[in-house]
Amino acid sequence: MRNPDITYHDLSKEEAQRLLQGMKAFYDKGLTRNLSYRKYQLRKLKSVIKKYEKDIEAALYKDLGKSSAESFMTEIGILYTSISWMLKNMDRHLQVKRAQPHLPTILSNGFIHKEPYGTVLIISAFNYPFQLLLEPLIGAIAAGNVAVVKPSEQAVYTEAVLVKIIKEAFPTGAVVVATGGKETVTSLTTAPFDYIFFTGSVPTGRIIMENAAKNLVPVTLELGGKSPALVMKRAEIKNAARKIVFGKFLNSGQTCIAPDYVLVHKDRAKELVLEMKKMLKKFYGEDPKASPDYGRIISKKSLKRLEDLLEKDREALIYGGKVDINAHYFGPTLLLKDDFSLATMEEEIFGPILPIILYEDLHKTLGEIEAFGKPLAFYVFTEDKALGDRVLQKVSFGGGCLNDVIFHIATPHLPFGGVGTSGMGNYHGAYSLRTFSHEKSILKSRAKFPMTLNEPPFSPLKEKLLRWVLR
Incomplete structure (x- = not known):
């Protein structure tokens, strides 16, 4: 256009x-x-x-x-x-x-x-x-x-x-x-x-x-890259659902630091999905297409790419999936899977499709996150602050949040940028x-007080002093 x-x-x-x-x-x-x-x-x-x-x-x-x-x-x-x-x-x-x-x-x-x-x-x-x-x-x-x-x-x-x-x-x-x-x-x-x-x-x-x-x-x-949100067993689920839904569907998912996918402990998955659906309706109503607060996809080409991704993962669809090509509209979409075998997990999504993947073993899950390369952002949700800090230290990423999303970019006191392929x-x-x-760098010396210790000839005393200075 x-x-x-x-x-x-x-x-x-x-x-x-x-x-x-x-x-x-x-x-x-x-x-x-x-x-x-x-x-x-x-x-x-x-x-x-x-x-x-x-x-x-x-x-x-x-x-x-x-x-x-x-x-x-x-x-x-x-x-x-x-x-x-x-x-x-x-x-x-x-x-x-x-x-x-x-x-x-x-x-x-x-x-x-x-x-x-x-x-x-x-x-x-x-x-x-x-x-x-x-x-x-x-x-x-x-x-x-x-x-x-x-x-x-x-x-x-x-x-x-x-x-x-x-x-x-x-x-x-x-x-x-x-x-x-x-x-x-x-x-x-x-x-x-x-x-x-x-x-x-x-x-x-x-x-x-x-x-x-x-x-x-x-x-x-x-x-960019695939920026994960990790919802741990001791997460405050309502807070996690609200923050993730806001961060993911802001600008219809076209945000480089949006949660690209969610990893949730299997014991909290049902509760998280339920709260996320509630938040989507609270934010955008029963029909997001009619909401003045829900955006549009930049081009038909981008929308077609998202539509093709969804078609490959349609068996995992649990919410949304509505598309209107002429209106550049792609509705908020949730997928649920117990492993990473999704087309949407093969590339950065950059749109309003959110895969939710169940996990049980934290150590294994962190390894799977790292296998995608160093993400631009990483979001951890847990009320166990010590464990949350250990996870944030373990994974290399550009920037991120504990119990929040996206807002690390809102302060001038924190650097914003990626690492590795992000x-x-x-x-x-x-x-x-x-x-x-x-x-x-500029070094200013004075002619009246020249440094001669570095200049030949080197007497035994001068060499001894030189070795002492550079010890």
Whole structure:
């Protein structure tokens, strides 16, 4: 689907190079080195977002069926708090830090400077098309970079609003929007940017990293994977059901950190399923399709993929499964199985299908979780806090919660990112500043007090002192 409000143009490699040269020219002016200028940019961005808030909500509704409340909570309001935090705290996190004294360099002083990388490329995903583009941009601006941003071409109406906002909020050369599809992404990721930040699928992430490697460009990859929710024997079932249903069916399951599947102790499975069905009706009513709070799937292609998955697992269906291709609707769907032999367990679902799998042996189950690779998120539900902590320590994952889902991303005081095949690098708050800054080390010595212990000729006494200093 193409939005008539946007002129689409796939960038060639030559055009991407010219675009990058223009960005470098703006960066070389030195404006973004000034902290006051960076704050001005952030304040202007916030004011322009506020100006077009209703347009943003309307676009998100057209693209993904999001309600105004969900759009504000997950796409707009979260950016306001991020900008506010950055304006309040960036001075402290970006100030020059004095290094601790070290005996071999005792006559010198060491300093750590956080400098911007320079030119940054940010490529976003369709599922949270507004927030996932602007959240990393906030960090890139605060760190002093210039940026090319590439919105998802699938969220066509949100893309149009983003083009308008970026043009109004930033001068030409500071932040530029690139539209288009795969050709644009290839042209941009093979250009010698100073940093690339990508949010999207694992297969595309591999291509991005391969392209970036040709120019030795550092990357942050925010990917995905099969993020489990583990409901243990001593879980508070009503809480687990409420949190899992919220996290899974938010944005119709198109959330990279949504619970991809549930593992529940066999003694609590019946109770959990019953409570989940109650919560689905409480959240979305008897007919979720008529609920203003239940979203839509981004495209017919994505919906067809989900429909094919469900058809393979239909014998495990215990709730939902209703589909309307023309309305881009896929209803909340629950599957129940006593093992992992489901088509939906062979890939990241990224939609409103939730497999619920029974377990009995915790040790074996943790091994099965790890066999899928390191997930982006992991959620554990239990009132046995000590056991919960041991499980969270045992499994390697990007980030997660005990007795909750998703909300670990809502605070700027925690890093958000993956590990292994679920991604590399992180951001949010101070971690965004770290991601988009190079820590430059500088050692300052004084000519009046030269260090000569390291210089020949080496007398027996000098060698003895050298061995003592470097002990």
